[in-house]
Every structure is written in structure tokens, then in C-alpha cells.
Amino acid sequence: MEYFVQQLANGLTLGSIYGLIAIGYTMVYGIIGMINFAHGDIFMLGAFAALIVFLILTSFFAGIPVALALLVMLIAAMLMTSLWNWTIERVAYRPLRGSFRLAPLITAIGMSIVLSNFIQVTQGPRNKPIPSLVTDVYHFGNITISLKQIIIVAVTAVLLTVFWYIVNKTPLGRAQRATEQDRKMAALLGVDVDRTISITFIMGAALAAVAGTMYLMYYGVATFNDGFIPGVKAFTAAVLGGIGSLPGAVLGGLLIGLIESLWSAYFTIAYKDVATFALLAFVLIFKPTGILGRPEVEKV
Amino acid sequence: MAQSSDNNSLMAQAAKEALVAAAVSFGLFILYVGIETYQDINNALVWRTRWGLLAVFVVIAAVSRFLVVGFIKPHLDKRKRDKAKAGIPEVSDGKNFFQRNFLKIALIGLLIYPPLSVMLAGTQGSLKYVDNFGIQILIYVMLAWGLNIVVGLAGLLDLGYVAFYAVGAYSYALLSQQFGLSFWVLLPLSGILAAFWGVILGFPVLRLRGDYLAIVTLAFGEIIRLVLINWTAVTKGTFGISGIPKASFFGIWSFDVGAANNFTKAWGLSMSSAYYKIFLFYLILALCMLTAYVTIKLRRMPIGRAWEALREDEIACRSLGINTVTTKLTAFAIGAMIGGFAGAFFATRQGFVSPESFVFLESAVILAIVVLGGMGSLTGIAIAAIVMVGGTELLREMEFLKHVFGPDFTPELYRMLLFGLAMIVVMVFKPRGFVGSREPTAFLKERKAVAGSFTKEGHG
Numbered sequence: 001m002e003y004f005v006q007q008l009a010n011g012l013t014l015g016s017i018y019g020l021i022a023i024g025y026t027m028v029y030g031i032i033g034m035i036n037f038a039h040g041d042i043f044m045l046g047a048f049a050a051l052i053v054f055l056i057l058t059s060f061f062a063g064i065p066v067a068l069a070l071l072v073m074l075i076a077a078m079l080m081t082s083l084w085n086w087t088i089e090r091v092a093y094r095p096l097r098g099s100f101r102l103a104p105l106i107t108a109i110g111m112s113i114v115l116s117n118f119i120q121v122t123q124g125p126r127n128k129p130i131p132s133l134v135t136d137v138y139h140f141g142n143i144t145i146s147l148k149q150i151i152i153v154a155v156t157a158v159l160l161t162v163f164w165y166i167v168n169k170t171p172l173g174r175a176q177r178a179t180e181q182d183r184k185m186a187a188l189l190g191v192d193v194d195r196t197i198s199i200t201f202i203m204g205a206a207l208a209a210v211a212g213t214m215y216l217m218y219y220g221v222a223t224f225n226d227g228f229i230p231g232v233k234a235f236t237a238a239v240l241g242g243i244g245s246l247p248g249a250v251l252g253g254l255l256i257g258l259i260e261s262l263w264s265a266y267f268t269i270a271y272k273d274v275a276t277f278a279l280l281a282f283v284l285i286f287k288p289t290g291i292l293g294r295p296e297v298e299k300v
Numbered sequence: 301m302a303q304s305s306d307n308n309s310l311m312a313q314a315a316k317e318a319l320v321a322a323a324v325s326f327g328l329f330i331l332y333v334g335i336e337t338y339q340d341i342n343n344a345l346v347w348r349t350r351w352g353l354l355a356v357f358v359v360i361a362a363v364s365r366f367l368v369v370g371f372i373k374p375h376l377d378k379r380k381r382d383k384a385k386a387g388i389p390e391v392s393d394g395k396n397f398f399q400r401n402f403l404k405i406a407l408i409g410l411l412i413y414p415p416l417s418v419m420l421a422g423t424q425g426s427l428k429y430v431d432n433f434g435i436q437i438l439i440y441v442m443l444a445w446g447l448n449i450v451v452g453l454a455g456l457l458d459l460g461y462v463a464f465y466a467v468g469a470y471s472y473a474l475l476s477q478q479f480g481l482s483f484w485v486l487l488p489l490s491g492i493l494a495a496f497w498g499v500i501l502g503f504p505v506l507r508l509r510g511d512y513l514a515i516v517t518l519a520f521g522e523i524i525r526l527v528l529i530n531w532t533a534v535t536k537g538t539f540g541i542s543g544i545p546k547a548s549f550f551g552i553w554s555f556d557v558g559a560a561n562n563f564t565k566a567w568g569l570s571m572s573s574a575y576y577k578i579f580l581f582y583l584i585l586a587l588c589m590l591t592a593y594v595t596i597k598l599r600r601m602p603i604g605r606a607w608e609a610l611r612e613d614e615i616a617c618r619s620l621g622i623n624t625v626t627t628k629l630t631a632f633a634i635g636a637m638i639g640g641f642a643g644a645f646f647a648t649r650q651g652f653v654s655p656e657s658f659v660f661l662e663s664a665v666i667l668a669i670v671v672l673g674g675m676g677s678l679t680g681i682a683i684a685a686i687v688m689v690g691g692t693e694l695l696r697e698m699e700f701l702k703h704v705f706g707p708d709f710t711p712e713l714y715r716m717l718l719f720g721l722a723m724i725v726v727m728v729f730k731p732r733g734f735v736g737s738r739e740p741t742a743f744l745k746e747r748k749a750v751a752g753s754f755t756k757e758g759h760g
Binding site: 034035045048049051052053055056059076080083084087091092095096099100101102103105106107109110111112113114117118119120121122123124126128129130228232235236239268270271273274277278280281284285288 | 522
């Protein structure tokens with residue numbers, strides 16, 4: 001039982017990170033119906049931004065409080081990935097908006113290759129380890145929960161609330177939902193569609209940066225190809241939760257995290273990725289709308 | 301006067317946009333290019349600045365933006381206006397000799413390529429041209445043509461094509477080592493096994509379309525690779541399988557050094573692996589030709605027509621009584637079979653297979669070749685394969701770049717970067733690929749070339 005609870009805690013932590021990335025997938029898919037394949041690499045860029053800022057901070061201000069350092073890393077990473085995703089959308093995706101359906105997906109795959117290889121070329125192919133930032137752990141009986149895990153879950157919860165508020169209660173969120181439902185009609189009614197889509201990309205990127213920073217803090221290491229596997233898993237999470245649905249993305253992320261850590265704990269760790277990918281296939285085949293998604297009506 | 305003030309405002313706008321581009325690229329690259337992280341002697345991660353390189357990036361971004369806004373875009377707009385004024389765009393009926401006989405010339409060129417490279421570079425020197433360029437490119441041509449059946453003809457986006465390539469390669473590697481079967485027995489068998497897997501993987505995804513299909517096939521591709529890595533008892537995991545037997549010349553001559561009927565001994569030639577490579581070159585050329593022949597023939601058969609109808613509009617297809625299940629499954633199976641052939645060939649050529657060769661990136665590269673070439677166009681795909689694979693192979697040869705950028709410069713590192721950039725640039729500027737039109741197989745009275753923009757994939 002204690003072992004199970006321990007795995008539950010680990011799974012929730014992992015799941016929060018997947019959930020944060022999944023929100024980016026789900027929002028972009030919701031608004032322009034495109035799988036932003038490069039989103040996983042945006043997450044990786046966020047982790048690298050946090051890593052570089054961390055190195056700069058520690059060399060200039062040796063005794064900086066950890067909380068402040070984390071905050072600076074987080075903000076820098078969010079700014080960085082926002083700028084990247086904004087530029088990518090402007091340069092690579094926007095010209096293809098009227099093109100055939102596969103064009104944006106293929107461009108996004110190309111962008112994913114470009115981003116990971118760009119980091120490989122500029123920062124080198126090796127693992128980048130940093131010293132552990134947060135080392136506190138709490139014991140509850142035999143269960144060990146680290147402060148890192150608490151931070152990750154708390155940050156996810158706060159951000160989800162903030163984003164849920166933005167999408168559901170603000171004019172910006174209304175514009176987003178309108179664009180999602182009918183782009184042409186939204187434009188006719190005075191919604192600046194291009195701007196709304198840009199902001200959606202920026203929001204997704206900012207959340208991916210948070211996930212990247214958390215990932216760096218949790219594992220203490222970043223590599224240029226870190227984007228691919230978490231990216232696919234986050235996409236699985238988005239699909240599992242119902243693509244287009246914000247709470248669905250987080251729910252899916254948590255489920256994927258739980259499945260992964262429980263699978264590793266009770267079956268073989270070697271096949272944990274196979275379990276996730278198989279789950280993705282099963283969900284898409286048997287329930288493509290996911291848990292909280294709306295059914296897609298086939299139109300002639 | 302109006303002209304010059306127009307020009308001035310254009311230049312002012314170009315300068316303004318160049319400044320914006322400079323600012324944005326400064327923001328984009330300041331952390332990743334401006335700062336380099338590396339491990340010092342204590343293995344701790346440290347950093348240093350690279351302002352010079354950052355400045356180069358920013359200047360390139362600003363200058364290219366200036367040129368695009370100030371010169372290239374007005375020029376293109378003008379050309380478009382002129383074209384619109386001229387009415388119907390020029391339809392060139394008068395093709396020159398080269399265009400008319402392009403395929404024959406290309407085939408003859410390919411046939412004489414190995415002897416030519418032996419003549420020019422010597423027996424040993426030809427290895428590089430025949431193996432690194434010839435065989436490498438032809439493998440990708442074959443894979444891309446195989447994927448073209450699935451993506452280009454049937455409109456089913458498959459991101460896990462490399463799985464079938466892996467099935468073919470491992471089928472040959474394992475069966476030849478365990479049972480000592482020859483290449484010529486295992487080549488068809490590998491194809492059949494891959495086709496079998498194509499049906500198994502194709503069956504559950506029949507209901508999915510477009511992006512979802514792409515992601516599920518990606519998941520299947522990754523599952524097969526992960527199984528290859530983790531099922532160490534059979535596949536030896538990441539170590540891979542080495543010592544895979546070579547193909548023989550239809551069992552008459554062997555290319556093994558110790559064999560009594562060794563090819564070079566039988567013909568009294570000097571010992572060299574070049575002959576084996578030349579043999580492999582013709583083998584893969586024949587396999588490619590087979591693929592092209594099958595594709596062209598199938599397109600004219602009911603099943604090929606059904607594929608293309610399926611690509612254009614699935615709902616219309618169903619309402620006209622086409623069995624979409626068998627149509628999709630045959631596309632998957634035939635595409636997979638070709639991938640399996642290519643895999644068996646790959647295994648015998650390398651003599652070594654490991655899961656490293658079957659990563660997602662490989663699927664992306666094959667898909668990129670299909671898309672860049674223009675989906676459905678065999679010639680376009682072949683050209684794309686030559687440009688992309690040959691171009692990246694060429695990068696390895698560019699020693700002079702080392703003199704420009706210093707001895708630490710390794711061009712291979714930029715291979716995938718350029719590949720990804722090419723994917724984006726071609727998609728943005730020429731979304732229909734190099735060859736954007738294709739000859740219809742069904743037509744009323746006369747054959748007209750169909751502009752690529754009339755053909756769509758999957759989603760009706």
C-alpha cells in the first residue's frame with residue numbers, strides 16, 4: 001500500500017509535467033486544427049533556457065535564494081519560448097493556413113527537427129547536468145515526498161486555474177473560443193483572428209516553458225532530444241483527455257503519468273513507453289474524442 | 301517623382317522590418333547562440349559568451365529581411381501582376397528533346413553509372429560513388445516510392461513507415477542467421493512478413509483519418525522500435541545483429557571472400573569489395589524499377605483508381621460502393637511490402653542491423669522526400685531523394701568548409717538541420733512539392749495535366 005501511494009505521488013508529478021505540455025497541444029489543435037509537432041521541442045527549449053539562466057545566475061549571484069532563482073528561470077524560460085513559438089507561427093505556420101491539410105503537420109515535423117538539431121549544434125550533443133536545486137524531502141511513514149514534487153503539482157494547479165479563468169472568463173478567452181468554433185464568423189464579428197492565434201501559441205509555449213523548467217528541476221538534466229518522447233506522451237495526454245479541452249489535457253496528463261509510474265513499478269520498466277504508445281493507439285481507435293472531448297461531426 | 305518616393309517609402313519599410321527582424325532574432329538567439337554551455341575539467345557545467353556568433357545571426361536575419369521586403373517581394377509581386385495581365389499562364393506544349401526523353405536518359409545514366417565511376421575513380425575509388433551516393437540514394441528512392449503508395453496515392457498519412465523497413469531488415473537478419481536461408485529466398489519472405497505487419501497495423505486504424513492516423517502510425521513505429529530494443533533474447537537489443545550474410549549472385553557466384561565460387565576469383569579480377577557494391581547497386585536499381593512498375597500498373601487498375609478516389613473524398617468513395625476497408629488495407633500492405641524489400645536489402649548491404657537505424661527521424665525523412673517531391677509523382681520523388689539524400693551525403697565531402705570555419709567544423713552535424721529547414725522552406729513556398737502536377741490516369745477525350753492544387757489528401 002505504501003509502495004502504491006509512493007508511486008501515486010511520483011506519477012502525479014510526472015503527470016503534471018505532461019499535463020502542462022498537453023495544454024499547448026490541445027489549445028493549438030482546438031484553435032487551428034493542427035498538431036503542432038514542434039511543441040515538444042518548445043518544451044525542450046524552455047528547459048535549456050532555464051538551464052542557461054540558472055548557470056548565469058549562479059555565477060553572478062552565488063548565494064541567491066533558490067525560490068528567487070527558480071522564479072527568474074521560470075520567467076526567462078517563458079519569455080524565451082513565447083518569442084520562439086510566436087516567431088515559428090509567424091514564419092512557418094501562418095503562410096500555410098489556407099494550404100492542404102497535411103502541409104502544417106509536415107512543416108511542424110520539419111520545425112521539430114530544426115529545433116532539436118539547432119540546440120544540438122549550438123549547445124552540443126551531451127547531457128547537461130545541473131546540481132540539485134531543491135533537496136528537501138518529507139517523510140510520511142514510509143512514504144517520501146520531495147519538495148520538488150510538491151512544487152510541481154502546486155504550480156500546475158495554480159497555472160491550470162489561471163488559464164481556465166483566462167479561457168472562460170476574459171474577452172481574450174472569448175475571442176479564442178469564437179475563433180475555435182468558426183474562424184470566418186469570428187473575423188466578421190471583429191475578432192482579430194491572427195492575433196488570437198498568435199496569443200494561443202504564446203500561451204502554449206509559456207506553459208511548455210514551465211513544464212521545461214519543472215522537468216529540469218526534477219531530473220536535473222537536459223538534452224537536445226528531450227523534446228520528442230515527452231512531446232509524444234503529452235500529445236497522448238491531450239488526446240486521452242479529449243483534444244480541445246483544457247481540463248481534459250491535465251486529466252490526460254495525470255493519467256499518463258500514473259500509468260507510466262505504476263507500469264514501471266509493477267511490470268517492466270523497459271516497456272513503459274510501449275504502454276503509453278499502445279494506450280495512445282487504443283484511445284484513438286476506440287474513443288477518438290477522449291474522456292472530455294466533443295465528438296467531431298463528419299461533414300461532406 | 302512618384303516612382304522615387306514610392307521607392308523611398310519601400311526602402312524605409314524594408315529598413316524598419318529589418319530592424320524588427322534584428323530585434324526578434326537577437327531575442328531568439330541570445331541564450332542559445334550568445335551563450336555556450338560546456339563541461340569544464342571538473343565535469344561541472346559552465347558557460348561562456350559567443351557575442352560574435354550572435355552578431356552574425358542577427359546581421360544575417362536583418363539583411364535577409366531587408367532584401368526580402370525591399371527587393372525580392374516587390375519583384376515577385378510584379379511578376380505575378382504581369383502574369384495575371386497576360387491572361388492564361390503559358391502552357392508549354394513544345395517540350396525539348398531532353399524533357400521528352402527524360403526517363404530514358406535517366407535510366408541509361410543509372411545503368412552506366414557504376415562502370416563510369418569505376419573508369420573515372422578506379423576500382424577502389426568507385427566505392428564512395430557507388431555505395432555512399434548510388435546505393436544510399438536508391439534505397440531512399442525505393443522507400444519513398446513505397447510510402448508514396450500509402451501517402452501519395454491512398455492519402456493515408458503514415459509516420460511509422462520505418463517500422464516495415466525494420467521488419468524487413470530484421471526478418472532477413474534473423475532468418476538468415478537462424479536458418480541459413482539465402483537472400484533470394486528471404487527477399488520475398490521479408491516483403492511478405494512486412495506486408496503482413498502492414499495489414500495487422502492497418503486494420504485497427506481504418507476508421508482514423510488525417511492527423512490522428514499519422515499519430516497512431518507514429519506510435520506503432522515507436523512500439524516496434526522499442527520492442528526491438530527491449531526483446532534482447534531475439535534481437536540482441538541495442539547491440540544489434542552483426543555478421544548478416546551477403547547476397548549471392550543468384551546462387552551462382554558468392555561474394556564471401558573464402559567461398560570457392562567467389563565472384564572475383566571466378567572472373568579473375570583483383571580482390572575488391574567494389575564488385576559487390578556494384579552488384580548491390582544493380583540489385584537496388586532493379587528493386588526500384590520493380591516498385592515503379594508496380595506503382596504505375598496499379599494506378600491504372602481498379603485498386604489504384606480506388607486509392608486515388610479514397611484520397612480525394614472518402615465519403616463519396618463509400619457512397620459509390622467502394623470497399624474502403626480492403627482499399628486501405630491493400631495500400632498499407634503493398635506499401636509495407638516495398639518497405640520490407642528495402643529493409644532486407646538494407647540488412648544485406650550493411651551486414652549489421654540495430655534499432656538505431658529505425659528511429660522516427662528516418663520515417664520523417666522518407667515522408668519529407670515524398671512530400672517535397674510532390675505526392676504521387678514518381679519523378680518528383682526521385683529528384684527529391686537525390687537532392688535531399690545526395691545533398692546531405694555531399695555535406696560529408698565538403699572538406700573545404702573546414703578551412704572556412706576552422707578545423708572543429710563538422711558538416712555532418714548540420715545534415716538534419718538543413719533537412720528540417722528544407723522541409724519548412726519547400727512547404728511554405730511550394731506546398732505541392734518540386735513536381736506539382738501529375739498526369740491523370742483517367743481522362744475524357746484528351747490527357748490534360750492536372751495542377752497539384754486540385755488533388756487533396758484524405759479530408760475530401
